[in-house]
Amino acid sequence: MAADMRLPTILKSVSLSGSTLDRRDLVVPGDVITSDTGFMRGHGTYVDDDKLTASVAGEVQRVDKLICVRPLQTRFNGEVGDVVVGRITEVQQKRWKVETKSRLDSVLLLSSVNLPGGELRRRSAEDELTMREYLQEGDLISAEVQSVFSDGALSLHTRSLKYGKLGQGVLVQLSPSLIKRQKTHFHNLPCGASMILGNNGFVWLYPTPEHLDEEAGGFYNSLQPVGLSDREVISRLRNCLLALAAHKVLLYDTSVLYCYESSVQHQVKDILKPEVMEEIVMLTQQKLLEQEG
Secondary structure (H helix, E strand, O other): OOOOOOOOOOOOOOOOOOOHHHOOOEEOOOOEEEOOOOOEEOOOEEEEOOEEEEOOOEEEEEEOOEEEEEEOOOOEOOOOOOEEEEEEEEEEOOEEEEEOOEOOOEEEEEEEEOOOOOOOOOOOHHHHHOHHHHOOOOOEEEEEEEEEOOOOOEEEEEOOOOOEEOOOOEEEEOOHHHEOOOOOOEEEOOOOEEEEEOOOOEEEEEEOOOOOOHHHOOOOOOOOOOOHHHHHHHHHHHHHHHHHHHOOOOEOHHHHHHHHHHOOOOOHHHOOOHHHHHHHHHHHHHHHHHHHO
16 A cells, blocks of 8 residues: 655745735734724724724725725625626526525526527527526536625626536635636636636636637537546646635636646646645745736
8 A cells, every 4th residue: 555655844934025924904803903083994894992993804905995804714795797607506487596605596597598509589488498408406607797686696697608508627616705806717728728717716627628619609518528638737727726725825817827837847646735835836926926026
């Protein structure tokens, strides 16, 4: 029986200017944010003896005179326009229930999806009877937040051709607070795989398709076998995402790509070893600082 043995090593401390080691904008419950009475109280704060105090652990955000604290660990609070990756949990009358890591199940209405073939017409009773042919329980989809109901539930839509049912790939579930908001969350990486960074913390990794059928109406469900090289690339990307998330590094296309490049010298199975993980993340942070500088 093979055993994996590792000797203890002493890691050299590398000072990263601007790192998260000395962040004055990180607070824990009870920390005084400011004693200036000119600021307005936002989410995650309360006033105690005329001092604005944090009620949750997280990052202080200031918008003009408004101060709020964004929690580091929280359920997904969706906004209109957010890209999400979710799983169908229930088929109901004229709608699907979708798990998106928010407080309530999100809703995908039958009128908010593209019909297969891209037909543009009113949804009929026949469409309602064949809803399971479009999406059924357990299916993964990419969608966009169309609106937010009064109770906080999200209404989704997949009308654009870039959204819809997802084919073969790997789902990585991370904290929503680690996903950086960008103009696009669909990335074709030069390593040969593609990535959907959902604002809700669900990241979908899949082999980059050679050609997309634009008449599929967003329903892409390839069942072709995935080659060994593609599977290795996806597995390496998955372990890189977990390594970055373990060290609370913000996730976006550049940070993931730098982490992938830093991990090439290691085997895929070794990336999640603590000492290898720390080395890869440290190299990634140095590259990000060099790019910003």
